[in-house]
Amino acid sequence: MAKPKYEQEFKNRILRLHLEEGRTLLSLAQEYKVNKATISNWIKAYREECQTNPEVKEEHDYFKENLRLRKQLEELEKENRFLKKAAAFFAKEIE
Secondary structure, eight states: OOOOOOOHHHHHHHHHHHHHHOOOHHHHHHHHTOOHHHHHHHHHHHHHHHHHOHHHHHHHHHHHHHHHHHHHHHHHHHHHHHHHHHHHHHHHHHO
8 A cells, every 4th residue: 555645735734733833743633634653754854854954943943932922822811811800800899
C-alpha cells in the first residue's frame, strides 16, 4: 500500500495550526484524517529546518510568540470576566 502524498501547502497549514494556535497532534490527526505520527514527522522536519534556515527560524519564532500572546489574552479575558462578576456582587452588597 503506497503512502499518500501531501501537498506542501497542506503540511504548512497543519504545522501552523499546531505551532501558532496550539492545536494538539491528536485533534489535527482526527480532523484532517492524517496519521498522528505523520504530523509529528512534519513537525520534526520543520524544527530541523529551523536550525539551518534563518527565514524558517524567524517564522517559527513568530508562531511561538503568537501562541504565547493568544494564551496571555485568554488568561486576561478570564480574569476580566471574574472581576466583572466580583464588581457586580459587591455593587449589590453596597446597595
